[in-house]
Amino acid sequence: MSDDLDIRSGGLVAVDPESLRAAAERYERAGGDLARIEDLVRSVVMLLGGIAPVASSGFVPDSGYTASALANRTDAASAAARSLAERLRFAAAVYEIVELRTTAGFDGSAGAARQAEISARISALSGAYPWAGALATMREGGWRVAWPIDLAVQGIGAWPVHALAGGAPFMPAATLALGLGVAAAGAGTIPSGARLTPASTHARVTALAPPAPAAAPASLAEVAARIPGGSSSARVRVERYTMADGSRQFAVYVAGTQAIAAGSRDPFDMTSNVELYTGKESASYEATVKALQRAGAEPGDVVHAFGHSQGAMITAHLALEGGYDTSTLVSFGSPVEADVGAETLSVSLRHTDDPVAFLEGGGNPQGVGGPGSFVAERLADPALGPHDVTLPAHGIAGYTETARMLDASADPRMAPVRELFDQLGAAASVDVVEYSATRVATGFSASGGGEG
Incomplete structure (x- = not known):
């Protein structure tokens, strides 16, 4: 028996785009929080720089370098969180385009107004994320063949x-x-x-x-x-x-x-x-x-x-x-x-x-x-x-x-x-x-x- 159980929302639509956007918002907030922590640490670095003679006398050994390294790591973590948030938004755009295309082709009762709404939304997503439409097409083709x-x-x-x-x-x-x-x-x-x-x-x-x-x-x-x-x-x-x-x-x-x-x-x-x-x-x-x-x-x-x-x-x-x-x-x-x-x-x-x-x-x-x-x-x-x-x-x-x-x-x-x-x-x-x-x-x- 295989233990690999795939649970998803439908045949092709596997991920809820809004859940990805919600996760992106959380990572974006985390990135902002880390950026503010970095600012505080940088302030500490500057403060320690002002008492360098004390540090060199041995009372605060190597603390300036330690704080500076912490600031650098915090900056890297903040950038990584924001980068992941942007990738999640891109993925959400891909999945939403897939979902909109299948809705347009699957729901014959959508009517002209709904079809126009779908087309406008796909255009907006493709404008914000130029490669999203191409990746959506690849996913659609892969599912049908695989x-x-x-x-x-x-x-x-x-x-x-x-x-x-x-x-x-x-x-x-x-x-x-x-x-x-x-x-x-x-x-x-x-x-x-x-x-x-x-x-x-x-x-x-x-x-x-x-x-x-x-x-x-x-x-x-x-x-x-x-x-x-x-x-x-x-x-x-x-x-x-x-x-x-x-x-x-x-x-x-x-x-x-x-x-x-x-x-x-x-x-x-x-x-x-x-x-x-x-x-x-x-x-x-x-x-x-x-x-x-x-x-x-x-x-x-x-x-x-x-x-x-x-x-x-x-x-x-x-x-x-x-x-x-x-x-x-x-x-x-x-x-x-x-x-x-x-x-x-x-x-x-x-x-x-x-x-x-x-x-x-x-x-x-x-x-x-x-x-x-x-x-x-x-x-x-x-x-x-x-x-x-x-x-x-x-x-x-x-x-x-x-x-x-x-x-x-x-x-x-x-x-x-x-x-x-x-x-x-x-x-x-x-x-x-x-x-x-x-x-x-x-x-x-x-x-x-x-x-x-």
Whole structure:
């Protein structure tokens, strides 16, 4: 496992320019304080120069030279602090230009007035820092080319398997080409106004025996551990929180792909993957919506959505069009990234060597979601070998480990996540139910018997 965890605001926009400017101001103040200290020390040097005979007699040995050296060091520290402040301001200009350019190209709803405002701001920054625009361009180009590299390298490890089909020599190059194509087409990003087209198949959900624990998760690792799937027949888990004031909140955990075959009885299959990725409503999406409804969630209720792989595609669309107040969206290894609004805390965990997360195409170049939203990435399985064909970087176990690393991180962007767990942990009561899901023929209508 790699311990290098990269936490940033978005795919390309990694640093908040205002945080750099704030740091620059602190260094500028420190430089000014040091300059004033230097003036005081210089005054001491002059004073000591006036009593040189006393110093030479041995009463104040070498003090003039010591004070002068201190003044010189203070002057150097002051200059270094001011120089660092200027470099931070330059870096802020570069990052802001990147952010403005991605906003201009990404937000089609900005309108002519906003586009003109963006253009004027970029011109002002470029005028103040002539090289900032060129460095911003280099950063943009580097991100677009570099993000698929880790997966292409991992493809080398699967050569012994792919060589049987004669495709090994071309695999890394093909991976890079595919990744750049996905990014160029924007296939892995979902605009805020996107809506799924009607389903061609439907789903039935069945409540299972109440699982344990009936308590709020205390960490991202616990969230990952609660995502259904594997040996369990559960596909969707819903937790209903009754708060101390009588209000309700819900948490939904949605499984990833469980059946490789297309058109299986399990709606969490490859058919649903293709449908969701191409903008069609899947039976697995319908199953998730029905599970929330069966658990008592109503339009406008607060929902915290957690999903892995296909489940993350489902929760992304749920946040955009489900009709709930989706205040939290956490995805593990999602093949898409949704442009959720400022009311949603968006946290995306993805591995750079995960071929499913690779389908995001690098995600949105700028950050999505509300304040505190972030993307956390790492290389999960750096060892090369035939085992790479089993996609070790995509499994929920690897993402649970990444979640543990985030839980232990001192990064301030984890504060809203911890606040969420504290909030849910204060609930007066918690009710939990899990649901299995079955694909049914078109035209099926929900009936009694505890199914829907």
